[in-house]
Amino acid sequence: MSFHEVSLPARLAFGSTGGVERRTEVVTLANGYERRSTPWAHGRRRFLIGAGLRSLADMQALTAFFEARRGRLYGFRFRDFADFRSGAGDPEPGDQVIGDGDGAQTEFQLCKGYGDYERVIRKPVEGSVRIAVDGVELAGEAFGVDLTTGEVTLATAPGEGAVLTAGFLFDTPVRFDADRIDVTLESFEAGRVAAVPLIEIRI
Incomplete structure (x- = not known):
């Protein structure tokens, strides 16, 4: 491309x-x-x-x-x-659900929901991404974001059934x-x- x-x-x-x-x-x-x-x-x-x-x-x-x-x-x-934010205001770590933990997966794709439609977000803005697991926000060193694809990589895989959420600009x-x-x-x-x-x- x-x-x-x-x-x-x-x-x-x-x-x-x-x-x-x-x-x-x-x-x-x-x-x-x-x-x-x-x-x-x-x-x-x-x-x-x-x-x-x-x-x-x-x-x-x-x-x-x-x-x-x-x-x-x-x-x-x-x-x-x-339409450039994950929520209605400044990004909050609970704005969008981007995946569920299984104890092994560490890579998740940023996305934004519009009712029952989900849009994949490929171009997040540098420094704007916030991530949380079961409502607890992760420190910056606990995850990385590929700004060219929108893929989030966690240092530690979330546990079985844990809900991963994100807030971001894009x-x-x-x-x-x-x-x-x-x-x-x-x-x-x-x-x-x-x-x-x-x-x-x-x-």
Whole structure:
């Protein structure tokens, strides 16, 4: 996977729009009933950025970031300000259940629940992850986190039936979904950018 572990500067995302996309195939039967199915197990997020930029400095920064990613070629981290935390506020170690102990397993995947749907989190933010076993928070040296995959490794395997929970901040892995950026110069130090599309990528 061609991915750069860099984040789009937050100021370049101000004014962005976006949300979750699902793909559902609907067939209407002769009797009027519907048959619905989906080829996607997971939703995919899309965003439009750049439309709120007005300063030439920010436009140049966005262009430089776009060039460094070679347009659509390389993925990168994006902070979706509508959904970037494990809970409603600052991360707490009990926010999300990420596994149950069996006395042997030491590796667990970060994830976030949305009702009965579970989203795998691949890009946690450095220094934000907190882990607890049966409600008791672990010290930093008791676990490690792979920031490129979201995998948590414990120094000691949790006992049989122990509940492992986590709190964290996270980014969404995306790429540009266009191979050009259009900039309009409106004055000596100001202009505007046509909205630039981003799309979530599977990792």
